[in-house]
Amino acid sequence: MTPARPRGRALLVASVVLAASLALGLMAGAAGISPRAIALALLDRLPLVSVHSGLAPVEEGLLFQLRVPRVLLAAVVGGLLATAGAGYQGVFRNPLADPYLLGAAAGAGLTVTLVVVFLGGDTGVTAVPIAAFAGAVGGVFLAYALGHTAGRGGGTATLVLAGVAVTSFLTAIQTFVQQLKVEELQRIYSWILGDVGGGWDQLRMIAPYAAVSTVVMLLHGRLLDVLSVGDEEAVSLGLRAARVRFVVLLAASLATASAVAVSGLIAFVGIVVPHVVRRLAGWSYRIVLPVSFLGGAAFLVLADTIARTVLAPAELPIGVVTAFVGAPFFVTILRVTRRVET
Amino acid sequence: MSGRAAPAVETRGVGVTLGGRRVLTDVTLSAAPGQWLAIIGPNGAGKSTLLRAVAGLVPREGEVLVAGTAVDDLRPRRRARLIAYAPQSPALPPDMTVYDYALLGRTPYIAYLGSESARDREVTRSVLERLDLDGFASRPLGHLSGGERQRVVLARALVQQAPVLLLDEPTTALDLGHQQQVLELVDRLRLADDLTVVTTLHDLSLAGQYADALVLLAAGRAVAAGPPERVLAEPLLAEHFGARVRVEPGPGGRPVVHLVRPSVSSMVEEA
Numbered sequence: 163m164t165p166a167r168p169r170g171r172a173l174l175v176a177s178v179v180l181a182a183s184l185a186l187g188l189m190a191g192a193a194g195i196s197p198r199a200i201a202l203a204l205l206d207r208l209p210l211v212s213v214h215s216g217l218a219p220v221e222e223g224l225l226f227q228l229r230v231p232r233v234l235l236a237a238v239v240g241g242l243l244a245t246a247g248a249g250y251q252g253v254f255r256n257p258l259a260d261p262y263l264l265g266a267a268a269g270a271g272l273t274v275t276l277v278v279v280f281l282g283g284d285t286g287v288t289a290v291p292i293a294a295f296a297g298a299v300g301g302v303f304l305a306y307a308l309g310h311t312a313g314r315g316g317g318t319a320t321l322v323l324a325g326v327a328v329t330s331f332l333t334a335i336q337t338f339v340q341q342l343k344v345e346e347l348q349r350i351y352s353w354i355l356g357d358v359g360g361g362w363d364q365l366r367m368i369a370p371y372a373a374v375s376t377v378v379m380l381l382h383g384r385l386l387d388v389l390s391v392g393d394e395e396a397v398s399l400g401l402r403a404a405r406v407r408f409v410v411l412l413a414a415s416l417a418t419a420s421a422v423a424v425s426g427l428i429a430f431v432g433i434v435v436p437h438v439v440r441r442l443a444g445w446s447y448r449i450v451l452p453v454s455f456l457g458g459a460a461f462l463v464l465a466d467t468i469a470r471t472v473l474a475p476a477e478l479p480i481g482v483v484t485a486f487v488g489a490p491f492f493v494t495i496l497r498v499t500r501r502v503e504t
Numbered sequence: 505m506s507g508r509a510a511p512a513v514e515t516r517g518v519g520v521t522l523g524g525r526r527v528l529t530d531v532t533l534s535a536a537p538g539q540w541l542a543i544i545g546p547n548g549a550g551k552s553t554l555l556r557a558v559a560g561l562v563p564r565e566g567e568v569l570v571a572g573t574a575v576d577d578l579r580p581r582r583r584a585r586l587i588a589y590a591p592q593s594p595a596l597p598p599d600m601t602v603y604d605y606a607l608l609g610r611t612p613y614i615a616y617l618g619s620e621s622a623r624d625r626e627v628t629r630s631v632l633e634r635l636d637l638d639g640f641a642s643r644p645l646g647h648l649s650g651g652e653r654q655r656v657v658l659a660r661a662l663v664q665q666a667p668v669l670l671l672d673e674p675t676t677a678l679d680l681g682h683q684q685q686v687l688e689l690v691d692r693l694r695l696a697d698d699l700t701v702v703t704t705l706h707d708l709s710l711a712g713q714y715a716d717a718l719v720l721l722a723a724g725r726a727v728a729a730g731p732p733e734r735v736l737a738e739p740l741l742a743e744h745f746g747a748r749v750r751v752e753p754g755p756g757g758r759p760v761v762h763l764v765r766p767s768v769s770s771m772v773e774e775a
Contacts, residue, residue, distance in 0.1 A: 381617050387604075388611050392595035394561050399664070400584030400612035445599035 244458020247432030249414035269301020355479030510572035512700035542715035584612035598646025609663030
């Protein structure tokens, strides 16, 4: 009856799944480092612990400079996208809302295209994450400003329509710019399909934004539950509904922008993970938000592990894997947890 | 009775304009503590809007006072502890349980980023018990019948522990027996807790049976107010509802309104 027990259980299960995915992600790979050696090497990094892993310096470098940051980046990006998706769904009271709804994807797509086409070369490469971040924030800001001036009172329907308008407008410009330099098409396209190989630098870059936005979203679980009975009733219960919505929207957009900056436009995670969580763990955003973070992290770590192992030494784009593996998985969950729709 | 005490709820010159359309004009009314006030009127007269204006859900002119205090001077949470509101068709998330839904009534007592206290849970549980809903506590809202739903919405409003209860058409979509059950329940709770109840009711006989006082709204103005036998007068109803009715004293002397079918000859005349 009280949400405390199922909440604890769901968090525990999701944590175990995430830990298992992280372990799998660290073990999988070309170099064939033994799980025992990996565990010892990780232990060795803990303060006050000193054990000998038996790894050669090259292997240790590979583990800590490539694999660990890659797995962590996948986890952070997956967690951010899934939590942001849950947040958007709560704000819009619409199960079809996803983190790219308000123009974050189109904004980032445009700025990255501009950078690749007009800067090119090495400058272009280093500028991509910053450009993507700025573009994502800019896209959402544009949609919000437009929705706010068009619909008095800040209705969510107007905001969604503004997002649609901004997305098609920015995508149109992006397509045009892309045509100017067709030889860069492949680079732009592969950025869009996603990649989490950015290493410690990119992880450090988004860490503060990721942390703040996640904490803010998690703190608003109860208030999103209140909003789920409708704006008027939430207001009659003494809640400043518009303010809650704005704060969550801001945090979810910041989370999305952080994820997009370091990973491209990975589809599917933000919309599907919260749905699966809802089916398995319950309706309350106090459960959906934190479990989505853990579940999204686990999902993207696994997707990335598949992406870099199935065709090794070649790599599949991670966005292809999330959709290819995620879609059948989602359908299975829907079938298994089938229930009477009311 | 005690003419000295401030009215539990009072509006002074309330006007509402929605989307450029004037919906309410200069509505002044008051309900004494413990009284049941029913707002009646033809479709589109502004009954629901008046209730929403009192609850602070639509922008308005004029004043709304609760126990003598202007609600505009209160912070939203403070206001929500004084006025509870149940809309005509509340959004009931199908997966949410009855208990969790009722618990939302404690929102005005919980700090912005806080969570429910043991007392909040206790109040919720005791209200569910009072409304015979304790057996439903863990049932999802999507699995309730119409009558159960209405009781659950009432439970949420009671959990709010506000002295003023605003109910927008609490009997909509209920059959005769459930209409009676819900209204009897509201009356019992009103007497037990000394609540002031303001409802919109489209059924004039029900309004006459249950309310201590009626306000007749027509085209956004309060055209009559007072005890049921004064407001439910044949000429007034004929004028504002455009209906042929006969009003007779019913049980306890309270007026009962009958629709009178125009005779065939007069229908031919009108045609």
